[in-house]
Amino acid sequence: MLTGIQAVAYNRCRRVNGVPFLQYPPPTRHVMLNAVVTYRHDLSPGLMILRVAPNGWAFPEFEPGQYVSLGLFGSARRTTLAEPEILAPEPEKLIWRAYSIASSPTNREFLEFYINLVPKGVLTPRLFNLGIGDRICLGSKVAGSFTLKSVPEEANLILIATGTGLAPYVSMLTSRPNAGAQRRIVLIHGVRQSRDMGYRSFLTELQDHWPSFTYAPIVSRPQLEVSPWTGATGHVQDLWNSNALEDACGFRPEPLDTHVFLCGNPEMIESMTAILAHVGFQEQTPKLRGQVHSEKYWPIKGGRQILIDS
Numbered sequence: 001m002l003t004g005i006q007a008v009a010y011n012r013c014r015r016v017n018g019v020p021f022l023q024y025p026p027p028t029r030h031v032m033l034n035a036v037v038t039y040r041h042d043l044s045p046g047l048m049i050l051r052v053a054p055n056g057w058a059f060p061e062f063e064p065g066q067y068v069s070l071g072l073f074g075s076a077r078r079t080t081l082a083e084p085e086i087l088a089p090e091p092e093k094l095i096w097r098a099y100s101i102a103s104s105p106t107n108r109e110f111l112e113f114y115i116n117l118v119p120k121g122v123l124t125p126r127l128f129n130l131g132i133g134d135r136i137c138l139g140s141k142v143a144g145s146f147t148l149k150s151v152p153e154e155a156n157l158i159l160i161a162t163g164t165g166l167a168p169y170v171s172m173l174t175s176r177p178n179a180g181a182q183r184r185i186v187l188i189h190g191v192r193q194s195r196d197m198g199y200r201s202f203l204t205e206l207q208d209h210w211p212s213f214t215y216a217p218i219v220s221r222p223q224l225e226v227s228p229w230t231g232a233t234g235h236v237q238d239l240w241n242s243n244a245l246e247d248a249c250g251f252r253p254e255p256l257d258t259h260v261f262l263c264g265n266p267e268m269i270e271s272m273t274a275i276l277a278h279v280g281f282q283e284q285t286p287k288l289r290g291q292v293h294s295e296k297y298w299p300i301k302g303g304r305q306i307l308i309d310s
């Protein structure tokens with residue numbers, strides 16, 4: 001019977017003619033923790049930007065919008081901001097979750113992630129206890145088709161996110177997709193409070209210097225603001241349904257000229273997909289080319305958590 005670490009080592013080991021070639025002794029915990037935290041910025045309690053650098057190995061190339069796995073051992077400590085764990089995982093068990101890469105593919109030094117704390121969660125309470133210099137497991141494979149690859153160069157883009165669903169768009173925008181082209185790009189970011197508007201100065205600056213880009217944040221809990229919020233209030237659907245979007249970006253998106261990206265809360269994605277279907281937008285599927293691309297961060301009810309073979 002293999003222990004947790006041995007099982008991971010067994011799955012990751014070299015294969016010779018398709019047959020696992022078990023390395024002995026198996027990689028140590030230190031080897032499994034193959035990356036190091038180089039930066040952490042807390043926007044509010046439970047919301048952070050984290051940079052992770054591979055330790056002595058080269059991370060593969062990726063497309064903006066793709067994701068990777070982050071992992072920690074069950075024995076890693078939880079932040080005190082989280083709820084106590086009722087059923088603790090095995091100390092030697094590696095806990096993996098998927099995270100969108102927020103940094104640019106041209107940055108080869110580190111990967112940046114935008115992460116929120118799920119107080120009852122398994123991994124995020126452990127991630128929120130990390131500090132600079134701490135080690136972490138970084139999956140060596142990238143995955144995901146939530147990218148601009150299949151979008152025609154001339155199509156307008158409406159990028160819609162709730163919370164940390166903003167991450168893939170930050171990566172896309174760092175490379176200024178077709179800055180010279182005629183396309184318009186609108187980013188709608190739904191957050192609870194203005195303090196949760198991650199990358200706000202980057203996005204505001206981008207809007208100031210790039211006339212074809214519109215940044216449209218919307219706050220759902222304005223009553224919690226310390227100083228009054230004068231911008232849009234409600235959910236991202238409210239912005240889509242109002243004339244405010246058309247006024248701000250200067251066009252009414254149509255399926256013929258626009259692709260819509262949806263990322264974050266699965267209920268928002270289902271609701272926006274239905275609203276869009278009503279005006280003729282079709283979902284992109286492996287079999288069908290549509291104009292609606294989506295990335296659900298967690299299963300809607302009883303569904304399966306997405307993971308990649310790290």
Ligand SMILES: Cc1cc2nc3c(=O)[nH]c(=O)nc-3n(C[C@H](O)[C@H](O)[C@H](O)COP(=O)(O)OP(=O)(O)OC[C@H]3O[C@@H](n4cnc5c(N)ncnc54)[C@H](O)[C@@H]3O)c2cc1C
Nearest residue numbers: 097098099100114115116121122123124164167297298306
């Ligand atoms: C492709 C992909 C990319 C992702 N990228 C990011 C990212 O860039 N940033 C990020 O913060 N998360 C991202 N996630 C979510 C992430 O993988 C984890 O699910 C999340 O961090 C919670 O992990 P956990 O172990 O703490 O909670 P778990 O123990 O896995 O979750 C417990 C329950 O909390 C709920 N839940 C899960 N995630 C959230 C959430 N974000 N907000 C509210 N409730 C939630 C679900 O109902 C879940 O069953 C991504 C998920 C996918 C599938």
Ligand SMILES: NC(=O)c1ccc[n+]([C@@H]2O[C@H](COP(=O)([O-])OP(=O)(O)OC[C@H]3O[C@@H](n4cnc5c(N)ncnc54)[C@H](OP(=O)(O)O)[C@@H]3O)[C@@H](O)[C@H]2O)c1
Nearest residue numbers: 044045046047116117162163190191192220235265267268
């Ligand atoms: N963000 C933080 O500062 C923070 C701090 C500590 C802990 N957390 C934890 O992190 C988790 C996620 O928080 P989050 O604020 O990042 O993400 P979130 O809960 O997904 O909320 C982001 C935005 O999406 C909105 N939303 C919720 N359901 C929606 C729907 N069906 N359609 C459209 N919009 C919808 C929210 O509005 P509503 O206001 O209506 O929910 C909010 O404006 C929670 O478990 C929370 O406890 C977050």
